[in-house]
Amino acid sequence: MTLTATTPFHIPAALPHAAPGDREWLLDCHCAGPVVELLKARGWEVISDPYANVHCTSPDQRVYVGFLPETKEAASHGELWHIQVKDTDGEVAWTQTFGSNVPAQAVAGFLAALIAFPSRHCACV
Template sequence: MTLTATTPLQVPAEPLHGPLGNREWLLDCHCAGPVVDLLQGQGWDVISDPYANVHCSSPDQRVYVGFLPETEEAARGELWRIEVRNAEGEVAWSQTFGFGVPAQAVAGFLAALIAFPNRYCACV
């Protein structure tokens, strides 16, 4: 089969979305609020410790999200830690985000995971 273009590619003169200047929120929120609000709304357990760290667990206890500003990991640049455990309770995979990543981006990452509660990938 051969694919041919019916119209030439037109690059828009201006980006479809506004410049970064209109999205200051991409640069400034480094608190736990947006993530905590999302997870509490999904029925997750949320616990704050005396050191301002926040620990969140999914209802099935298989996903952990930590906002960890006052830990050794934070000294190495790790503000957020997400861990997903398998049925045996072992960490299957983890993801970290540093201080430069706004909380809304972490919340978006988690919202995408929550949106697919069942196996979605046909290759597995």
């Protein structure tokens, strides 16, 4: 089996930021702010409920993002973030959860990558 890259990968001549030992890694943002800001800026519907949970839906209604600190899943399993993607028939295609220790900026990065690829088809298939 041979793998062929569709886009050449270039190693940067210099790191764009401080060397790994000199930087501060994301460790402490556990609010919904970075995710909500990202999604609102892209036209997603964002609703807060009376229990401090935040529910976000993509403009096409096929992606749901929930910040659910006040649910039994968060309390018992530490699942703070719930992401659900539906196929064109409305069936759940896949889900992803992130625990309460995952910084909100990392969840926002995951969602930004998801949004950046508008086609469901992978070039390697």
